[in-house]
Amino acid sequence: MKNLFLILLVFGLTASAQDDKREQIKSLKTAFITTELSLTSDEAAKFWPVYNAFDEKQFELKHQKMRALGKKLDAMDAMTDKEALALINQMEDYENELFQNRRKLVSSLKTILSPVKILKLKKAEDDFNRKLLRQYKEKGPRK
Structure with missing residues (x-):
């Protein structure tokens, strides 16, 4: 499996390569x-549709909404306190959405998996x- 991770990291940073890399990482994560x-x-059969919906929502929140906020943080030196407070509120809202999405996942999984397997899922995600x-x-960022 170690070699598969290395192969994933060799891909270039073009948009199609990133999509391919994401799909390959997703496949490895599924197997793991x-x-x-x-x-x-x-x-x-019951778990993967629920988990995949959760994972897609997490990806959307982390990579689209939070990135947009990150770009605004680059301009924080020019922000007024009012603008900064609005940005903080947006960040809190997105972090709450991430949390609520996780809660929804756990709630849904309670009818599919044992509590021990739900805990193992969290550990498996973290380990992966x-x-x-x-x-x-180890490989270093591509330039």
Whole structure:
């Protein structure tokens, strides 16, 4: 699996390569989570549609809304206190949306997975992200 992570990090930074990379990472994540949770066929059939909807919403919030806020932060030295407060409020709203999306996922999963498997999911997500970040750091950013 280590080699697969390295292969993912070799792709260029063009838009299509980024989409391909995201899909490949998603495939690796799916395999990793399935293995770590020891999902049965029945559990997997019910789990993945719920999880994929959650994951897409998280991606939207993190990569679209939060990035837009990040760009505004670059201009914070020129902001008034009123503008800065409005930006803080937006950030809190988006962070709350991320939290509520996670709560919705856990609530939905309670009818699909055991509580232990729900906890294992969180650990598997964290382990996968750490592993991916470690591979990225070892390879270094592409220039």
